[in-house]
Amino acid sequence: MPKPGPGLRLIDVAQxxxxxxxxxxxxxxxxxxxxxxVANRVRQVSRELGYVANPFARTLxxxxxxxxxxxxxxxxxxxxxxxxxxxxxxxxxxNLLVQICHSGRDPAHELRQIRxxxxxxxxxxxxxxxxxxxxxxxxxxxxxxxAYQQGGGRVAVIGRHALGADAVLPDNQAGGHALAAxxxxxxxxxxxxxxxxxxxxxxxxxxxxxxAALSDHGLSLSGMPVVHTDFVREGGRVATDRILxxxxxxxxxxxxxxxxxMGVLATLRERGIAVPDRMSVVGFDDVSVxxxxxxxxxxxxxxxxxxxxxxxxxxxxxxxxxxxRRPTGHQxxxxxxxxxxxx
Amino acid sequence: MPKPGPGLRLIDVAQxxxxxxxxxxxxxxxxxxxxxxVANRVRQVSRELGYVANPFARTLxxxxxxxxxxxxxxxxxxxxxxxxxxxxxxxxxxNLLVQICHSGRDPAHELRQIRxxxxxxxxxxxxxxxxxxxxxxxxxxxxxxxAYQQGGGRVAVIGRHALGADAVLPDNQAGGHALAAxxxxxxxxxxxxxxxxxxxxxxxxxxxxxxAALSDHGLSLSGMPVVHTDFVREGGRVATDRILxxxxxxxxxxxxxxxxxMGVLATLRERGIAVPDRMSVVGFDDVSVxxxxxxxxxxxxxxxxxxxxxxxxxxxxxxxxxxxRRPTGHQxxxxxxxxxxxx
DNA sequence: CTGAAAGCGCTTACAG
DNA sequence: CTGAAAGCGCTTACAG
Numbered sequence: 001m002p003k004p005g006p007g008l009r010l011i012d013v014a015q016x017x018x019x020x021x022x023x024x025x026x027x028x029x030x031x032x033x034x035x036x037x038v039a040n041r042v043r044q045v046s047r048e049l050g051y052v053a054n055p056f057a058r059t060l061x062x063x064x065x066x067x068x069x070x071x072x073x074x075x076x077x078x079x080x081x082x083x084x085x086x087x088x089x090x091x092x093x094x095n096l097l098v099q100i101c102h103s104g105r106d107p108a109h110e111l112r113q114i115r116x117x118x119x120x121x122x123x124x125x126x127x128x129x130x131x132x133x134x135x136x137x138x139x140x141x142x143x144x145x146x147a148y149q150q151g152g153g154r155v156a157v158i159g160r161h162a163l164g165a166d167a168v169l170p171d172n173q174a175g176g177h178a179l180a181a182x183x184x185x186x187x188x189x190x191x192x193x194x195x196x197x198x199x200x201x202x203x204x205x206x207x208x209x210x211x212a213a214l215s216d217h218g219l220s221l222s223g224m225p226v227v228h229t230d231f232v233r234e235g236g237r238v239a240t241d242r243i244l245x246x247x248x249x250x251x252x253x254x255x256x257x258x259x260x261x262m263g264v265l266a267t268l269r270e271r272g273i274a275v276p277d278r279m280s281v282v283g284f285d286d287v288s289v290x291x292x293x294x295x296x297x298x299x300x301x302x303x304x305x306x307x308x309x310x311x312x313x314x315x316x317x318x319x320x321x322x323x324x325r326r327p328t329g330h331q332x333x334x335x336x337x338x339x340x341x342x343x
Numbered sequence: 344m345p346k347p348g349p350g351l352r353l354i355d356v357a358q359x360x361x362x363x364x365x366x367x368x369x370x371x372x373x374x375x376x377x378x379x380x381v382a383n384r385v386r387q388v389s390r391e392l393g394y395v396a397n398p399f400a401r402t403l404x405x406x407x408x409x410x411x412x413x414x415x416x417x418x419x420x421x422x423x424x425x426x427x428x429x430x431x432x433x434x435x436x437x438n439l440l441v442q443i444c445h446s447g448r449d450p451a452h453e454l455r456q457i458r459x460x461x462x463x464x465x466x467x468x469x470x471x472x473x474x475x476x477x478x479x480x481x482x483x484x485x486x487x488x489x490a491y492q493q494g495g496g497r498v499a500v501i502g503r504h505a506l507g508a509d510a511v512l513p514d515n516q517a518g519g520h521a522l523a524a525x526x527x528x529x530x531x532x533x534x535x536x537x538x539x540x541x542x543x544x545x546x547x548x549x550x551x552x553x554x555a556a557l558s559d560h561g562l563s564l565s566g567m568p569v570v571h572t573d574f575v576r577e578g579g580r581v582a583t584d585r586i587l588x589x590x591x592x593x594x595x596x597x598x599x600x601x602x603x604x605m606g607v608l609a610t611l612r613e614r615g616i617a618v619p620d621r622m623s624v625v626g627f628d629d630v631s632v633x634x635x636x637x638x639x640x641x642x643x644x645x646x647x648x649x650x651x652x653x654x655x656x657x658x659x660x661x662x663x664x665x666x667x668r669r670p671t672g673h674q675x676x677x678x679x680x681x682x683x684x685x686x
Numbered sequence: 687c688t689g690a691a692a693g694c695g696c697t698t699a700c701a702g
Numbered sequence: 703c704t705g706a707a708a709g710c711g712c713t714t715a716c717a718g
Contacts, residue, residue, distance in 0.1 A: 007494075009694095009695060009696085010695065010696065011695080011696095019704080019705090020704065020705045020706075021695095021696080021697090021705085021706090022697080022698080022704075022705060022706080022707095023703085023704055023705070025696070025697060025698085026697090026698095026704090029697085031697095031698095032703095033703065033704080034703070034704080035703060035704090038703080038704085052458075052462040053462075053695085053696075054403070054462075054464065054694085054695055054696070055399075055462070055463055055464065055696095056398075056399040056400075056402045056403040056464055056694085056695080056696085057399075057403050057694070057695030057696035057697090057710090058695080058696050058697075059399045059696090059710090060397070060399040060400050060403055060694090060695080060696070060697090060709095060710045060711065060712085061695075061696040061697040061698080061709080061710055062696085062697055062698070062709090062710065067442065067463070069440075074428060075418060075424050075427045075428050075431060076421070076424045076425045076427065076428035076631075076648070078419070078421065078424070081418050081419045081421070081424035081427075082419045084418045084419065084424075084443070085417060085418050085419035085445075088418060088443060088444065088445055089445070092444065092445060095459075097412075097442045097444065097459065097460075097463055098442060098443060098444075099410065099440045099441060099442050099443075100427070100431060100441060100442075100443055101431065101435065101440065101441075102428075102431055102432070102435060115395075116438075116440065117440075119395040119396075119397075119398070120398055120410070120440055121397065121398065121399060151350075233631075262632070262635045265635065266634070266635055288419075289605070289632045289635075289636075291609070292605045292608065292609055292632075292636055292637070293632075293635055293636065293637060294635070294636060294637020294638065294639075295637065296637075305419070352710095352711060352712085353711065353712065354711080354712095362688080362689090363688065363689045363690075364689085364690090364711095364712080364713090365688075365689060365690080365691095365713080365714080366687085366688055366689070368712070368713060368714085369687095369688090369713090369714095372713085374713095374714095375687095376687065376688080377687070377688080378687060378688090381687080381688085396711085396712070397710085397711055397712070398712095399710085399711080399712085400694090400710070400711030400712035400713090401711080401712050401713075402694090402712085403693095403694045403695065403696085403710090403711080403712070403713090404693080404694055404711075404712040404713040404714080405693090405694065405712085405713055405714070
């Protein structure tokens, strides 16, 4: 009397159904070459017994792995946790399991994680988080992933990467443009940019959008302070200190993500600088707390949860002849942190 | 000429090192019964070739699985994303991979995820999120996990569960006590509790702590409004509406987690009710944004990241004769959302 | 200390 | 349509 759950083998199901191992395997895989009648009987028995295939045996024997690897900068960064939420949601529906690892925004560590995931034989790899401007940074990862895809693995990325894979592309440039245009419309002309780590494509693209909007108004980004610090909350604090000290004429700050904007707001609050009366502040991403900050944050909304889902959807399709690209769209969300420039 | 990475098999390493498969396996596993000299040679060759064992073959053959399954309510809930961050961090250091799934605070779904994880042959299962008061809710999960542990699987939980496993226990009752005591000291006597879903142990324990503090002061919780809604931000909004409508005399609100407190603050802000001047508000958990809210939130700090790490540490140890318990401690963080009662 | 062999639980040609 | 058999890449008794 076989026990249910693990411990129960396919051979047990086969014997009980009175068929061979091979037939049982085919029936459960839904492969054809089995009569409807026999297939149904096998499935029935399998269900009754509560049989679940051993994924190790299955994968070793050549079947597909049903786990997806997801690489994020950090899961406890809201931007990435929302993406992860979207991935897990869809994975759940598809009966897939997702393994999450941290890249820590370090190309070398990211490469190590990719290798690790491949060694674990995941069937799909998803890379979220910014690509790196330096082509060398991703060259090896690209090669490793190419070999992986050659071997049937599927890859999708979120963001502008040089990884030769299907991509979900956040509207970074257009979003940066919208943000700057919003401030310019409010009359701001002395705008500082609180930018993240310089080598990240996300930072570069968002900045380019800002530059474009400025030039629409006959202004140039080179005339404005652009402060590069870590792409996290603390970086926003450091940058704000520097801006306040060196550029007292600034009336608006663009933080290149909401985490940095939170650092900006915290520092301004401590310094007693009123937002938006004396300083307007904008962020980017619209993480879910952005609406609850003091004051609530004007920002660009990116559909993070959907982005996670889209990335997995792309990876679930067979590889196309050339990498697919899915732009995300964006939305300017005007809240209380922006107001007219001081006249 | 074997290729590096996957595709490279142990037999390739063995041949190249001039030993048998068995010896190579022992050498790499660090098992004894191999001379130092031979073992070193094998390891050397393995490194040169970039060999990584196929985990499917290894696990199928009886080796231990190197992946840990983590069940959370939702990764994009900050409380859980911080826990997940702690788990992943330690897993990374130990060269383990972590699979995350959502329970959605539904015992039936949680059970399905546990089964799924077991079917995937993970070596460790971590269950985060509240246990359920109804003993029936976790009975089957308990049985399934018992069998899993019998078979060598390791389990640890975060929170008070009836799962018969090692546990990290958040200081819910003491935290609730500290919160209520803080408000009582400020002179509040009409205190409302914005509680989450009734059946959750987390809700029950935090409430019990509040009741104890009240009774220290000769008061009773039964005299105060306790509103049960969903244990998320939106639940905080709904509850606040109800409190404002039915209990205008209230001067302080205790939300049983920070997410609900954020909903409370949002509603009060919209209604133009000044915090803390007309209403004090406290939360629980101290998620990282709590300090950035408007106003910044008085709350109980739980070391979420450490809690994730501790849970994995427990699971990494061999099973004890009886379940281990690790209390987390807590800390009252007083910020701007609480002030003296209106006199 | 070392090796030949069996076995883990599947899938998939290969025959019939 | 169905089955017997080989093989996936390891680990672990079992001999020597």
